[in-house]
Amino acid sequence: MSQTKTEIYQETAKEIAAVLDGERNLTARMVTMICLLHQAFEDYFWTGFYLVDPEKPEELVIGPYQGTLGCLRIPFGKGVCGAAAASGETVIVEDVHAFPGHIACDARSESEIVVPVFRPDGTLFAVLDVDSTRLAAFDETDKTHLEAITQRLFSAA
Numbered sequence: 001m002s003q004t005k006t007e008i009y010q011e012t013a014k015e016i017a018a019v020l021d022g023e024r025n026l027t028a029r030m031v032t033m034i035c036l037l038h039q040a041f042e043d044y045f046w047t048g049f050y051l052v053d054p055e056k057p058e059e060l061v062i063g064p065y066q067g068t069l070g071c072l073r074i075p076f077g078k079g080v081c082g083a084a085a086a087s088g089e090t091v092i093v094e095d096v097h098a099f100p101g102h103i104a105c106d107a108r109s110e111s112e113i114v115v116p117v118f119r120p121d122g123t124l125f126a127v128l129d130v131d132s133t134r135l136a137a138f139d140e141t142d143k144t145h146l147e148a149i150t151q152r153l154f155s156a157a
């Protein structure tokens with residue numbers, strides 16, 4: 001019997017926590033999180049972080065990802081990633097082609113979810129961007145689990 005989305009997230013969250021136990025290096029934590037999330041779901045086509053550029057605080061710069069070539073920089077307010085960064089809220093897009101200003105890094109992408117990631121002091125650190133080749137692949141279940149998983153980026157033992 002195939003697993004539900006919730007079961008896959010629960011299992012993946014446990015795996016991420018186990019692999020990252022005691023690891024404090026942020027790059028190691030981001031790369032591992034992306035790898036395990038990307039492998040967990042067949043329809044995760046592009047999975048990665050865009051980081052707030054410390055030199056240009058209103059701009060995102062590409063971080064660790066898996067998938068085809070992503071664009072290097074996204075200004076706040078542009079595309080789905082820029083919208084999530086500007087609002088500080090998760091954005092779910094059922095059909096990226098209908099989203100005004102969507103940045104098409106790869107035409108195969110059909111839907112996406114972008115989750116803001118905050119430092120412990122509450123400032124925005126990055127956004128997690130997951131793209132799917134399937135329309136309307138993401139819903140509140142993805143939002144709940146991806147928000148919980150990414151907020152653990154800074155909680156190394």
Ligand code: SME
Pocket residue numbers: 046069070071074078079080081082101102103104105106109112129131
């Ligand atoms: N789709 C994103 C751009 C990044 S890529 O898809 C990797 C957006 O509009 O924010």
